[in-house]
Amino acid sequence: MHYPWWYVPNLTSPMLIALIATVHVFVSLYAVGGGIVLAGEVSYAYKVNNKSLLDYLKSHTLFFILLTVVFGAITGVGIWWTIGLASPLATESLIHIFVFGWAMEYVFFVLEIVSAFIFHYYWGRLDAGTHKTIGWIYAVAAYISLVLITGITAFQLDIGNWTPDKGMWVAFFNPQTFPQIIARSGASLLLASLYIYLHAAFKLKNDHQLRALVENRTSKWAMAGAALVTIGGAWWYFNIPPSAKAALAGASALNILSILVFAASAVVFFMLFFGPYRNPGWINPGFAILYFLLGIAATGTGEFIREGVRKPYIVYNYVTGNNVLVSEIPKLQSTGYLNGGTWTKAFMKAHYPQVFDTTGNIDDAKLLQLPEGDQVKVGQVLFQYHCNNCHSVGGFSGVAELTRGWSKDMIHTVVTHLAKAHFFMPPWCGTQAEAQMLTEYLASLSEPSPPGMRFGKAVNPALKQLADGTLREEGGK
Numbered sequence: 001m002h003y004p005w006w007y008v009p010n011l012t013s014p015m016l017i018a019l020i021a022t023v024h025v026f027v028s029l030y031a032v033g034g035g036i037v038l039a040g041e042v043s044y045a046y047k048v049n050n051k052s053l054l055d056y057l058k059s060h061t062l063f064f065i066l067l068t069v070v071f072g073a074i075t076g077v078g079i080w081w082t083i084g085l086a087s088p089l090a091t092e093s094l095i096h097i098f099v100f101g102w103a104m105e106y107v108f109f110v111l112e113i114v115s116a117f118i119f120h121y122y123w124g125r126l127d128a129g130t131h132k133t134i135g136w137i138y139a140v141a142a143y144i145s146l147v148l149i150t151g152i153t154a155f156q157l158d159i160g161n162w163t164p165d166k167g168m169w170v171a172f173f174n175p176q177t178f179p180q181i182i183a184r185s186g187a188s189l190l191l192a193s194l195y196i197y198l199h200a201a202f203k204l205k206n207d208h209q210l211r212a213l214v215e216n217r218t219s220k221w222a223m224a225g226a227a228l229v230t231i232g233g234a235w236w237y238f239n240i241p242p243s244a245k246a247a248l249a250g251a252s253a254l255n256i257l258s259i260l261v262f263a264a265s266a267v268v269f270f271m272l273f274f275g276p277y278r279n280p281g282w283i284n285p286g287f288a289i290l291y292f293l294l295g296i297a298a299t300g301t302g303e304f305i306r307e308g309v310r311k312p313y314i315v316y317n318y319v320t321g322n323n324v325l326v327s328e329i330p331k332l333q334s335t336g337y338l339n340g341g342t343w344t345k346a347f348m349k350a351h352y353p354q355v356f357d358t359t360g361n362i363d364d365a366k367l368l369q370l371p372e373g374d375q376v377k378v379g380q381v382l383f384q385y386h387c388n389n390c391h392s393v394g395g396f397s398g399v400a401e402l403t404r405g406w407s408k409d410m411i412h413t414v415v416t417h418l419a420k421a422h423f424f425m426p427p428w429c430g431t432q433a434e435a436q437m438l439t440e441y442l443a444s445l446s447e448p449s450p451p452g453m454r455f456g457k458a459v460n461p462a463l464k465q466l467a468d469g470t471l472r473e474e475g476g477k
């Protein structure tokens with residue numbers, strides 16, 4: 001609320017983050033898992049002196065670099081843009097708390113890019129030992145960047161014992177860090193294997209023997225990955241804060257997605273075992289694509305759930321979903337939401353100077369004297385600053401749809417009891433007068449009940465009697 005708002009029509013800005021971040025994760029997990037598998041497989045190929053395997057690994061490395069360095073870097077920057085615009089306060093907080101962590105992240109990122117390029121472009125020009133070492137330098141650098149970033153996203157879900165006076169490492173080693181690192185390490189190995197199947201299915205279409213070798217060796221990494229995902233996922237689930245567990249149980253979308261993750265993961269696991277592990281050479285291009293899409297679906301869904309259960313916070317118990325510091329809520333509730341934010345106050349000063357008192361603060365009584373049309377406009381500003389992170393107007397989680405058929409009283413009651421209506425909403429952070437303005441705005445959007453529904457009049461005579469209370473008397477009771 002201390003920054004200008006950014007409204008993404010029909011979608012809400014956090015859903016735009018989710019879209020970009022999900023695509024990014026598909027590639028960034030591959031960047032980590034692929035690095036480990038490539039370093040391991042290149043070491044193996046040198047050891048057994050298998051020239052054709054080395055050639056295949058070289059062609060895979062080019063595919064890997066193009067996808068991870070180019071596409072991964074673009075989507076990574078895209079995440080920074082969207083989180084900065086959608087959740088400026090949360091982004092600012094995470095930058096401040098983890099400033100040294102981000103610095104380390106960038107160092108390892110540069111190391112990753114440099115070693116990846118050397119690994120590929122100096123292929124055949126370095127002796128085996130040096131080449132392997134470069135591969136492992138890449139793998140370790142990429143893995144450390146996964147560890148760093150995961151500690152930070154884990155902190156968002158549970159800050160543990162951290163308080164603002166404590167340093168970065170207390171924040172980093174929060175209760176979620178290890179479970180999430182394990183789950184993501186597993187996902188990175190599993191996903192990297194699916195990329196290798198996909199690439200090998202096309203590239204080695206006519207070389208059955210080599211493809212069988214690649215598939216069989218990759219399947220071991222994949223199964224290790226699947227085991228880590230299971231261990232990390234279970235550990236994650238048993239360690240999430242009660243609010244997250246309740247969100248998981250309470251939101252129907254998350255229920256369905258959780259079942260989807262389990263189903264997709266189980267299918268991938270069985271296909272792994274009976275496919276490339278037991279019957280190497282099985283995977284044709286169509287099968288590889290199907291496999292890959294299932295893996296992508298499971299990863300995307302898993303990441304979506306991890307983000308989805310965090311409500312009502314962006315950073316647990318620290319920054320709420322609508323970009324308010326938890327510590328500043330009581331003040332906003334007493335002196336007003338519009339008064340508390342730099343931009344909202346400036347807006348009010350510019351458009352409605354008459355609502356300010358002599359001390360330069362907004363006066364609730366004067367606010368209520370604004371003509372109705374202006375009250376709706378002020379309500380819209382309140383909506384953008386207080387609700388738009390989670391609700392669009394008429395699209396994703398649209399308030400016009402959610403309040404369909406509601407009376408003003410009902411809207412007002414929910415606005416002033418947000419956190420009581422649903423624990424995954426932050427509390428109402430404004431004054432009663434502000435709640436009134438927001439209610440006017442929401443009521444102006446709210447659609448009537450869909451026409452043609454017959455709940456109002458009983459059409460069945462017996463039901464009519466039941467509704468009138470006459471059925472009882474006739475029954476003689």
Ligand code: HEC
Pocket residue numbers: 311312313320321322383386387388389390391397398399402403414415418421422424425426442
């Ligand atoms: C942190 C996210 C978040 C914020 C901020 C938030 N909400 Fe919600 N709200 C939700 C979720 C999630 C639901 C459940 C409905 C859904 O799944 O779309 C919900 C439901 C609702 C409903 C339907 C309630 C019901 O019982 O059916 C209304 C009305 C509503 N919100 C209004 C608001 C208003 C007004 C604001 C701003 C003052 C707001 N919300 C802020 C997340 C949020």
